[in-house]
Amino acid sequence: MSDFRPDRRSFLAAASAGLVGAIAGCAEPRAEQSIKGDSSATIDRDDLADGSAFTDIYDAVIDSVTQVRVFGVTDPNTGAEGRGQGSGFLYDDSHVVTNDHVIANGEAADLQYTNGDWTSTTLAGRDAHSDLAVLEVDHVPETVTPLSMADERPVVGQQVAAIGNPYGLAGSMSAGIISGVNRTLTVPERQFSFPNVIQTDAAVNPGNSGGPLVDLDGTVVGVINSGGGDNIGFAISAALTERVVPALIETGEYDHSYLGIGLRTVDRLVADANDLSAAAGVIVTAVIDGSAADGVLEPATRTVQRRGERIPVGGDVIRELDGTPIPDRHALSTYLALETSPGDTIEVQFLRNGRLRTRDLTLDAWPPI
Incomplete structure (x- = not known):
């Protein structure tokens, strides 16, 4: 094996x-x-300190x-x-x-x-x-x-604790807050991203991976998966975990929705180069042959230089999926991950050549890695 x-x-x-x-x-x-x-x-020891609310969480978890x-x-x-x-x-x-x-x-x-x-x-x-x-x-x-999984989505500023085994140090705990939500972590060598990721300033080190990130009730809000630098750690959200894990238990695998596009968030430079009235949405930079988007969405046709960057020009700009606003790539990946499944038909609203259009497309499953 x-x-x-x-x-x-x-x-x-x-x-x-x-x-x-x-x-x-x-x-x-x-x-x-x-x-x-x-x-x-x-x-058991008789001379233990009183501890804190985090001590109670630790003991419970x-x-x-x-x-x-x-x-x-x-x-x-x-x-x-x-x-x-x-x-x-x-x-x-x-x-x-x-x-x-x-x-x-x-x-x-x-x-x-x-x-x-x-x-x-x-x-x-x-x-x-x-x-x-x-x-x-x-x-x-x-x-x-x-352990129980959180039903509510976490918010920035919420107190959390990371529990696990950093560097093999069993039963370790670090505390902090949720620093960000709906992050998207790119995995360059795999050509995909982890969606709906939680950011925390609780200390996360090698060996914490796979451990729980819990709230003050001891409920799991995320599964720790990496540390990105000083005071930055990341966790796969409980919302995504609750979609994936039951399928892994039942069938051994999980199919994620696949749109089949390359994309970039519309920032000020993209908006300026494409004569857009607002810096919002995602511009399509590529369309994969045979994917759900093939024949529905059109990619950028060229790039221009702006402040040292190559900026895509001419591609469709996605604004909504099934009526849900898509302000950036994080919103798009979160919507696909939490609200859709392969085989679903969704309505895509996008700008093309200055005109707002709406088309339906049927989502595929991510191809095997």
Whole structure:
């Protein structure tokens, strides 16, 4: 088994690091494996400080947060095998959510709970387009309960905490606020973006990936997936997670809506170069042959130089999808991710040569990566 694939029931084996050699190749299905452990986190002490509201959140959530150990990880540059690690959390009675990038290049994954117990896992499904993956676990301690997902979308300024295992430091917590919502994170090497991403100033470091970002009620508002720099971390929203994860559990995969265009937000330079009255919407820079947009939308025909930038000229400018205003590329990716599915027919309102037009198109699914 060379890597984790979205085919159902790929086996992830080994109950602890000491058993890795025994499962090389993991060609044969194995019995459920778990090992009881112990942890200093469970030791009672009489001289504890009072703590704060965040202490209460930590106590309520931490048992449901796991450390993810990934074995057989291949370095894409050297070809050498090593071990990776990240975080995860219990989603339901037998499934743990983590990031796709945490498990994507490995052969096997184990989980350790904060009480010290280890468990082996089976891959239920993974989705590169949302950076989410689900592991089915062989063992859940009696004290561990699934975390609840937020029903309401988060707002800027809302207090949150990131819980996970940065640099392998188990059971760590950092606090902050939500710094931004509806972000779109571009993945240049994959030619797509993660939609509806939450930005936070809670400290996020390697090893936090896959752990929960929770509000003051201990409810998951996002799945941490990266740190972008000083005081900037990102999480896949609970809203997108709740669309993707149930499908991964049921079928092992999730289909995202695919419009089939290249685009750019209409800023002041784009508006000026295209004689637009407002800097709003997204301009179509390319249309993929055979995609949903092919034959419906027209791309830019040329570029001009403005302040050292190449600015697209002549493309359709999308203003609304199904009556929902699309002020920028973030709004477009969020609408497609949360409000549509492949096969849906949507109404696109756009400007072409100064005239407002409306056309219907039927969305495709993203092609395989």
